[in-house]
Amino acid sequence: MAKGKKEVDDRFGRFGTVSFTSISKVNDFIDYLAQGKVMGTRCKQCGATHFPPVADCAECLSSNVEWFEVTGTGKLVSFSTLTYGPVGFEDDLPYAIALLDYGDYKVFGRIAKDIPEKELSIGMAMKTEPLTLPNGQLSYVFSKA
Amino acid sequence: MGRVGIIGVGQSAFVRGYPGSIRELAYEGFKEAMEDAQISNEDIDASIVCSAPEYDKQRSPAGVLAEYLGLIPQPTFYVESVCSSSSTGLKVAYSMIKAGLHDVVCVLGFQKMSEISSAESQERMGRGADIQWESPFGTMMPAYYAMYARAHMAKYGSTEEDLALIRIKAATYGQMNKKAVYRKPVTMEQIFDPERPPVATPLKVFDCCANADGSSCIIVASEEKAKALCEKPVWILGLGAASEAVNMAGRDLFTGLSVAIEAGKQAYEMAGVGPEDIDVAEVHDCFTIAEMMAYENLGFAKPGEGKELIGAKETYKEGKIPVNVDGGLLSKGHPIGATGGSQIRTIVLQLRGDAGPMQVENPEIGLVHNIGGVGLYGNVTILGRS
Numbered sequence: 106m107a108k109g110k111k112e113v114d115d116r117f118g119r120f121g122t123v124s125f126t127s128i129s130k131v132n133d134f135i136d137y138l139a140q141g142k143v144m145g146t147r148c149k150q151c152g153a154t155h156f157p158p159v160a161d162c163a164e165c166l167s168s169n170v171e172w173f174e175v176t177g178t179g180k181l182v183s184f185s186t187l188t189y190g191p192v193g194f195e196d197d198l199p200y201a202i203a204l205l206d207y208g209d210y211k212v213f214g215r216i217a218k219d220i221p222e223k224e225l226s227i228g229m230a231m232k233t234e235p236l237t238l239p240n241g242q243l244s245y246v247f248s249k250a
Numbered sequence: 251m252g253r254v255g256i257i258g259v260g261q262s263a264f265v266r267g268y269p270g271s272i273r274e275l276a277y278e279g280f281k282e283a284m285e286d287a288q289i290s291n292e293d294i295d296a297s298i299v300c301s302a303p304e305y306d307k308q309r310s311p312a313g314v315l316a317e318y319l320g321l322i323p324q325p326t327f328y329v330e331s332v333c334s335s336s337s338t339g340l341k342v343a344y345s346m347i348k349a350g351l352h353d354v355v356c357v358l359g360f361q362k363m364s365e366i367s368s369a370e371s372q373e374r375m376g377r378g379a380d381i382q383w384e385s386p387f388g389t390m391m392p393a394y395y396a397m398y399a400r401a402h403m404a405k406y407g408s409t410e411e412d413l414a415l416i417r418i419k420a421a422t423y424g425q426m427n428k429k430a431v432y433r434k435p436v437t438m439e440q441i442f443d444p445e446r447p448p449v450a451t452p453l454k455v456f457d458c459c460a461n462a463d464g465s466s467c468i469i470v471a472s473e474e475k476a477k478a479l480c481e482k483p484v485w486i487l488g489l490g491a492a493s494e495a496v497n498m499a500g501r502d503l504f505t506g507l508s509v510a511i512e513a514g515k516q517a518y519e520m521a522g523v524g525p526e527d528i529d530v531a532e533v534h535d536c537f538t539i540a541e542m543m544a545y546e547n548l549g550f551a552k553p554g555e556g557k558e559l560i561g562a563k564e565t566y567k568e569g570k571i572p573v574n575v576d577g578g579l580l581s582k583g584h585p586i587g588a589t590g591g592s593q594i595r596t597i598v599l600q601l602r603g604d605a606g607p608m609q610v611e612n613p614e615i616g617l618v619h620n621i622g623g624v625g626l627y628g629n630v631t632i633l634g635r636s
Contacts, residue, residue, distance in 0.1 A: 185400060
């Protein structure tokens with residue numbers, strides 16, 4: 106067997122302000138983000154939609170999944186603005202984390218920096234938008250629909 | 251197959267920066283439980299050690315602690331479900347005794363949160379949830395519970411003042427509890443001090459429990475052994491446990507914890523009792539909103555009516571359902587792996603009439619609600635005097 110370094114697909118390391126893992130079977134999520142698309146997965150066998158995306162469908166034990174784009178608007182389920190953050194997030198403070206409900210699936214993420222908390226209310230329509238962070242990492246934020 | 255009883259309980263004082271090693275910390279809870287049970291190390295057939303491993307420098311602490319506590323060569327192993335580790339340990343002990351494998355089992359919970367530096371601790375806090383899909387956004391435990399608080403307020407009209415009343419109650423009893431890390435009263439003015447920005451809106455500093463170092467120990471026995479060894483055993487009547495999606499995106503309920511509802515249902519059914527039969531309860535108040543949701547998830551109040559329960563002081567010692575009359579996690583502190591055992595100890599002492607200044611009048615049946623993570627794991631345990 107030929108010796109040599111095995112190429113490691115560590116694209117997931119580019120996700121978010123600080124990524125805590127770099128290798129995943131859904132690493133294509135990162136390429137889609139770079140192309141300006143936030144994507145989830147759908148099981149081709151049973152049709153179940155998953156966000157965050159999954160490589161495997163535990164319901165029907167199939168790994169035959171396809172990508173779909175998160176489009177349209179979701180309803181703001183809840184949110185909170187942090188004034189303290191974990192190591193590595195100091196420069197982002199303050200920031201708000203939030204959850205959007207798209208009906209078939211939900212998306213967890215952050216509220217766009219330019220929206221003051223007083224303009225947020227539970228139930229309001231928001232959309233998910235890809236974002237390249239100042240440190241070159243890829244992420245997405247929620248903005249007003 | 252007979253019942254399973256608790257024959258001894260103990261805990262260390264919960265403190266900031268325990269001046270000793272993990273084995274010495276574990277010894278403190280163990281010693282109190284052994285003196286309480288009045289048994290010797292040879293009487294114990296197995297030990298279950300419970301903690302959250304991210305705070306440990308020691309790999310596989312079970313063996314190290316078992317040796318220090320004189321519990322070798324008996325079997326020992328480690329159980330983990332973060333903040334609910336030691337009530338999970340109790341369930342495992344119950345199962346082993348019911349299966350006839352062992353007669354007396356020691357459940358030892360501990361956490362020396364100061365074992366790691368505050369920088370290391372800050373780093374771990376960022377990994378408290380789904381590290382692949384949530385942590386990259388900079389999540390923290392208070393912010394998750396804050397999202398539940400915001401959703402609860404929006405749906406039911408509960409307020410920050412309602413949550414503050416829960417903190418004030420905790421401080422009322424924390425002052426009486428010699429083992430609590432926070433033993434001072436707390437006022438509305440302190441809670442709403444404009445100089446202290448919210449930790450994660452709408453939760454403020456006083457809505458959050460404090461980290462602490464501590465240990466707890468529960469000694470569990472078969473009915474036969476319990477009766478032979480102990481004058482006032484407390485019986486395990488019901489055990490419920492459930493899990494939920496770690497990622498918020500996988501959940502449907504944001505005004506309560508589904509694990510608490512499910513585990514409560516199981517425990518009530520197994521014990522053959524309902525919420526109205528509970529005389530005293532310990533609930534997992536890592537944040538004030540967590541206690542508010544526990545009232546409603548356990549059936550002490552209807553959904554959305556927890557605020558009326560605390561508003562009328564019904565969860566005080568003299569109320570219709572006393573909750574956390576030992577100061578709760580908010581005043582006692584929350585040494586992750588030791589917390590469930592401390593809650594169980596409180597209820598055992600209450601049922602035996604040994605709770606001192608915190609004693610509720612003549613309780614027959616008590617309940618322990620212990621949650622791991624942000625409603626990731628939930629254990630509800632019902633204990634009874636007979």
